[in-house]
Amino acid sequence: MESQFAALLRRHRTAARLTQDELSAVSGISVQAISTLERGTRRYPQPATVAALADALKLTGDQRAALSAAASRRGKTDRPAPPEPSSAVSPRQLPFASGDFTGRVQELAELSRYLIDSPAVSVTAITGMGGIGKTTLAIHVAHEVAEHFPDGQLYLDLRGFGLGPPLEPLEALTYLLEDLGEVPPADLPTAASRFRTALAERRLVLLLDNAADHEQVRQLLPGAGGCAVVVTSRRSMAGLGCRQYHLGEPPLHESIEMLRRISGRADAPEDECAEVVRQCGGLPLAIRMAGARLASRPSWPVAHLADRLADGRRRLDELQLDDSGVRATLVLSIEQLAGSDDPIDVQAVSMFALLGLAESPDLTAELAAALSDSPEPEAETVLERLVDVHLLTTPTPGRYRLHDLVRVAAREFAEQTLSAEDRLAATTQWITRVRAVVWRASEYAGHGVTRTNWLDEEWLKGADDLPTQDDVLGWLDTERSGLVPTIQRATIDQPALAVQVAVGLNAYYALRRAWLDWLQVNEAVLRLVKGGPDRIAEGLVLHDLGAAHAELDQYQEAVGPLRQAVDAADKSGDGNLQALCLSSLSHVLERTGRTADGIPYAERAREIGLRLGIPPRAAWACLALGMLYLKTGAADAARRHFDEALGLLVEPGLERYRGMIAQNIGVSYREDDQYELAGASLRQSLELYRQAGAAIQQAEVLNELGKLCLAQGRLDEAVTHQSEGLAIAGQYGDWLCEADIRKTLGEVRLLQGRLPEARREWRIALSIREQHNAHGTAELRDLLNLP
Structure with a gap:
């Protein structure tokens, strides 16, 4: 702890506007002695030294007495007793209140x-x-x-x-x-x-x-x-x-007003100002720097500064004036931690750099532990310390977040303090963990023959601490927001790992119906496999890309990738991959109205599935053929292929697959207005799912039965089916299935003349889809806007 004498001497010298050299010349005390006294190395100087310094500094009686007391080992001198506090002493020390203060x-x-x-x-x-x-x-x-x-x-x-x-x-x-x-x-x-x-x-x-x-x-x-x-x-x-x-970020309207006032542009376009505020992360200091930059550059449109700030690599440079600015302010927090004697503070400095490597907006202790190669409880303790100094926020228990500008600063800090090898090692450790969990989820869902053959068993190592399917899915749900950016970044530094994770994600994304995420990861890795030596990887990525477009109802966009997938599959020589890509392409062609074009692809897929002796693959091709023929009006041919599809799956253990075929047949018949056949197939599907113990699929079929009753005008029966489906979805925590059912139930309530109840169901469904970033929110918003 610094001595009081050192503090007093330095304060009086500074107030006298003297350097140590100048004080030495006036007092006759050596510069070295003065430096030693101000550092506190020498705490109790001789009275003669104190007197010489007091004379040189022209101290008053009370100031001289206080300096002498601070120099005494007993803290006592012969100074007079301190005066009684004077009521006349009424300090007015508040700093200037900024005239451009806005909001709050x-x-x-x-x-x-x-x-x-x-x-x-x-x-x-x-x-x-x-x-x-x-x-x-x-x-x-x-x-x-x-x-x-x-x-x-x-x-x-x-x-x-x-x-x-x-x-x-x-x-x-x-x-x-x-x-x-x-x-x-x-x-x-x-x-x-x-x-x-x-x-x-x-x-x-x-x-x-x-x-x-x-x-x-x-x-x-x-x-x-x-x-x-x-x-x-x-x-x-x-x-x-x-x-x-x-104190958090001010609301947007206050931030825009602040930017306009500081920049002197009262009429600046609101949308351009909002974009600058967004790039500043809503941080008042950053907005102040941005406003000052605009004020000093009157020829710059606000949109021009917004464009410059959009470049994350130079954003902090744009928000810096002289030695002040966002970067300098954030660095002070790091330096305070680095100078601490508390080992957790020191660990927090290293953790801050590692968090700069993370691509996810939401951070977890699991991610921090992987990046820092430390136990998760220890990583969580360090994260909480970063929360204490407000370099992290914790929006919900167990989740952490870096402010946008803090993230930029953390990345800079990582580049300055970590070697390229250390940065790569940290991110590799994390994405290797992601790969293990992703493929474990795929294993629970059944990889499929092609993915099983392509999978390296080494990839599954590292997820043994997640023993159940619920554990695996829960882990992926927690980390989901970071999967896409992590893979996008890995395409640069760890391309092989990026492809392995992307191909394995199909099962998880299909279960969660995260079609947009699925589309983005396959778009990210496509250039890594396109035309490369691994034709199976190329075929799988192209297939999944086309399938994701199809699930998003973007059938025209799906055709191109699926045609290329068929070509890659043919070159790979993997018959199962060929059949998969051919069946998917035929389905997309059927959805775009090109049924005649789709039939040859489905026929070929059927032939490959039968030749290889893979009943599910041949059955899916037969299903596709039946759907195509039904669209052409060839009802007998359609029924023949539907029956063949079901007949291929009669072996014990295939009830779930058979139920899926029957469900799709029922939906096809319903779309073709053949309601009696649709009902028979959907009821058959429900029974097969019950035999297989496939609970969530039962909920899906009950929703399809509700849609059938809705189409027939049997509204009470529709409500019965959908209520039963809701109960199952709620019991098993399938939120997206619940959202689908509530959407349909709302349509039933609308026809029953119960619009408030319909809107209630649609609001719940919309909330669920928004919460899980799922497809279909626009349609629900349109329904909620019904008069």
Whole structure:
């Protein structure tokens, strides 16, 4: 801890505008001795040295006595007793309140009301990330309430985050006591006691800005009286036991108003301003920097700055003015951690760099543990420390998030502090873990013959801690938001791993009906396999790309990839892959109305499936043929192929596949208005699923039966089927199946003349799909807009 003598000597020298060399020349004390005294290496100089320094600094009687006391080992001198506090000392130390301060209306009102209404000492800590506007808000609040605190306002920058060490509590108390007209004692307990005494009869505002932690502040608080204390810090102040006020980003309209005011462009287009605010992550300091840049460049349109900010590689450069700006502010938080004696703080610095390698907007302890090669509980402890200093937020328990600009800073920090080898090792460890879990999910669903043959069993290692299907799916649900960006990034640094994960994801994405995610991962890896030596990988990626388009009802867009998939499959020589791609292409052609074109592909798929002796593959081809012939009006041919498809799956253990075939047959008949045949097939499918114990599929078929009853006008029966399906979907937690059923149930309620109930079902369905980023939200919004 820095000695009080060192702090006092440095303060008096600085106030006298003397360098150490100049003080040496005036006092006759060597520069080396003065430097040693100011560093605190020598704590108790000789009285003659103290006297020489006091003379040179032209100290008053009280100042000379305080310096002598600080130099005494006993903290006592022959100085006169300190004077009684003078009621005339009424400091007015609040810094200038910025004239371009904008917004924070609610925060100003809440904080002001709390400070004014508190009958005794009130302590409020405003916390938040660097640049969020804590000090600016605190200064405005203090000015707002100043008239209610007639004994003045004290302000002290505790230098918790900045150049140089934070103020020691004794040094801070020395400043505060002198500002109140008190003579500061030489030891901390006495100084704290005298400060509390000085404030006991006063009613003033004390603004302690930029605190390092709660320990720095604890001795600076009044004990009694009517003072209002406002503390600002990037760290949590929970240890003080005071009221914590976490400051977040202001609402968009306030941010736009702030940008316009600072830039001097009151009429700047709202959409362009909103884009600049978005690129600034809503951070007030960044918006201030952006506004200042626009103000100094009157020829720049706001849209031009938005375009420049869109380049993440130079975004922090655009938000920097001289030595101040977003980058400098965030670096201070890292430096404060790095300079700490707490090992968790030091670990947090390393973790911050590693988090810069993550592509996911949402972070988990699992991800942090993989990147840092540490146990998950330890990683979580370090993440929570980053939350404490507001470099991370935690939107929900167990999940963490980097602010957009903090993410950019973390990436820069990773590039500066980690070698290319270390960065690659960390990300490889994570994506290897993802690959293991992805293929474990595929294993539970049944890989399919081609994927089984292509799979390397080594890829499954690393997921043994997830013993059940629910564990695997739960893990993927947690990490889902990061899968697409992780694969997109891996295509650059780990292309082989990127392809392996993408091909394995089909089972999980199909189960969750995450068709857009499926489309994006296959688009990302396509260039890695297109025309390459691994024709099976090329065929699978092209097939999955086309299938994803088809699931999104983008049938025209699906045709091209599926034609290329057939070509890659032919070159691979893998008959099962050929049959898969041919069947999918025939289905897409049928959906685009080109039934005649689709029949030859389905015929060929059927022949390959029969020749290879793979009943499910041949059955799917027969199903496709039946659907094609039904569209051409060849009902007998269609029924013949439907019957053949079901007949291929009579062996025990194939009930689930047979149920899927029967379900698709029923849907085809319903779309062809052959309701009796549709009902028979759907009921057959329901019975087969029950035999197979396939609960969720039962819910899906019950929904299809509800749609059939809806088409026939049997509305009460439709509700019965859909209610049963809802119960099953809810029991097994299949949210997307629930959303599908609620959509149909809403359509039934609409026809029953019960529009409020219909809208209720559609709102729930929309909420579910939005929550899980699922396809079909636009259609539900259209339904909700019905008059």
